[in-house]
Amino acid sequence: MRKAMTLVEVMVALGILAVIGTITIATLSNTLQARELLSENDAHQQSVRVALDTVTRELELAYLTFNTQVPNSYVTVFVAKDETPVDNLWFATLAHQRLYRNSRESDQSEISIWAEDDPEMEGAYVLMHREAPRIDHEPDKDGVIYPLAYGVTRFTIRFLDPTTCEWADEWDSTSTEQDGRLPRAAQIVLGVMGPDPDDADNEELVERSYATTVLLQYGKRARCDLFSGQDEEDENVGAGTGPGDLAQ
Secondary structure (H helix, E strand, O other), rough: OOOOHHHHHHHHHHOOOOOHHHHHHHHHHHHHHHHHHHHHHHHHHHHHHHHHHHHHHHOOOOOOOOOOOOOOOOOOOOEEEEEEEOOEEEEEOOOOOOOOOOOOOOOOEEEEEEEEEOOOOOOOOEEEHHHHHHHOOOOOOOOEEEEEEEEEEEEEEEOOOOOOOEEEEOOOOOOOOOOOOOOOEEEEEEEEEOOOOOOOOOEEEEEEEEEEEEOOOOOOOOOOOOOOHHHHHHHHOOOOOOOOHHOO
16 A cells, blocks of 8 residues: 655655755756856957957058159058046057958058947946048048947057167157157057956956057067067068058
8 A cells, every 4th residue: 555755755855945946946057147247257358359359460560651742642650648547649650451342442541549438337347449531631530430348447659769679658740759660569568457367246347457469560660679689580571661662
């Protein structure tokens, strides 16, 4: 004859099921939180990577036009202003990428980088980018404007003067001191508010800084030994000719 379960056995079974359910829910919750944190961290890293890659590629191919006597030519500039906490920058580059077939565009473009207040984060900024696919007499106007990065707390660039082998916080190719010259290299530091890797609840934001150095291909080669073993490397680097140098 089959016996039914007693009330005590039912209560024990329900207790075991409750414990198992609690452990399962806690495990799933922790897994989902970890996945969300990793997802936000990946999105943050990707955003920073795209911003730095864009600025690096454009700076690497920055140039100045020296032969300004040609008809329909405009004077190109390379100007960087040391502003706290986000520097301003505008220059001409050969890094433009044409997106449409048979478009009347070349590799040349005008670039401007500046900051505006971040509407969703107090005390932070949006790093703005402007690209004009045609060189004209207004190097800081017109073109397509879009944000490079949000939650920016710092964007600073310093430049290597190939003549003095010193780093400068500002650069102005239209000035007397730096007349018609490009820096040899640029060091970029970008600070962005991102998820705190030590915060399990994924609620806190911390400032995360990223840095990179870019060599300007058309900047004059520095004639000094800044780093150990740099001489041999410099011998393999081009003399830093630009579009205007090729015509001279």
